[in-house]
Amino acid sequence: MDVRHLQYFLEVAKQKSFTKAAKTLHITQPTISKMIKDIETECGVTLLERTGRKAVMTDAGEIVYKRAQQIVQSFDNLANELSDLMNIKRGKITVGLPPMVGAHFFPKILGQFREAYPEIIIQVFEDGAKKVIHDVESGALEIGVAVQPVDQERFHAISFVKESLRLVVHPDHPLASKEEVKLVELKDEPFILFREDFALHDQIIETCIRIGYFPKIAYESSQWDFISQLAAAKLGVALLPETICNGLDRNKVNIVKLIEPEIPWHLAMVWRKDKYLSFAAREWIKFTKKLL
Incomplete structure (x- = not known):
């Protein structure tokens, strides 16, 4: 079993369909079926029940699904870290800012960061602080600005207002x-x-x-x-x-x-403790920390 087996299993579980998962992954359905069968044979359990056109996870499948997510995430983190070494000071950052914060605190910082790191693309999303913290938690955003207090077990936070x-x-x-x-x-x-x-x-x-x-x-x-x-x-x-x-x-x-x-009204820049941050995101945090 390798990481591809787990990636294919996660996609089938997500789509609840071998056919849809095969289309998403751009592989044939027999290939993905064989991959899943290999995992089931190696684990000695049935992971997916085939009911008509649907594929539903068994109890064992639920357990493997949770662990597979962690393993695939770790593998992605490794790939990202290696990419940083090969493409130093290049990348993309996704940042969430509430409208009040973005308008008053960040235009100058964004301009200076662009001058210092012209190869780094910053995507700014304006939303309320509740939506920003939700998107940082889900992984849709790398970094956000939220109203304190935030969950200190889940997030790093730099207070600045x-x-x-x-x-x-x-x-x-x-x-x-x-x-x-x-x-x-x-x-x-x-x-x-x-x-x-x-x-x-x-x-x-x-x-x-x-x-x-x-x-x-x-x-x-x-x-x-x-x-x-x-x-x-x-x-x-x-x-x-x-x-x-x-x-x-x-x-x-x-x-x-x-x-x-x-x-x-206490503001902090936040990011998840358990998620890998790209070089670009780490530079952004270091840069803004000095200016804020």
Whole structure:
């Protein structure tokens, strides 16, 4: 048995079909059937039940499937490491950035990194922090920026922003002239929040619930500038990070410190502990760590 046997088995299990797996792998169906039969003979168990056109894993197949994934991943990691040695300082990085983070912290870094490493391609994906952390965990992204805290057993994390949320209201709002506002004072206000795939959406709601009320949600958006514009149009109150508030037009909105409790906005660059990082990704982490 070699790694190809396991790769073929994983594909059949994924497709639940010998025919589909053969097409995906660009080999003949008899070849893939023989590979699976070789594994079953060597292991002394049946891995796949052939029911009509479907191939369903047995209990033994489930066990082999889990181990095969780990072995194939290790083999891929080895291939990637060897490729780094042969193609040093070349490669591609996939990075996930929430819109607020990408717009305010990374344009300059991306430009300087491109100058230093013109052979490295950076693919940037903009999504809410919840989606970013999910994609890093699944392997769809190598590196992402997420809102702290993150699972320290699963992720490496480099913290680079520690701020709090501020209240954003129209200048005519009764709370606009105050220096500080307690979160409980917003109990009857319509909230303008980020969408559910943003970490701040849950964070704001959970904090409100913790002090005794569920916020009245008037609008949701994925764009911080649209949220501030809705607040400027007297359609509700918004809670935005300090960095964002610093760039808002003070003729259209007032910014008020939020207290009791403060809602933190702590950011970190994260990547999986158990996944191999390419040379390019490691250089990106080292480079951004210095600048951030």
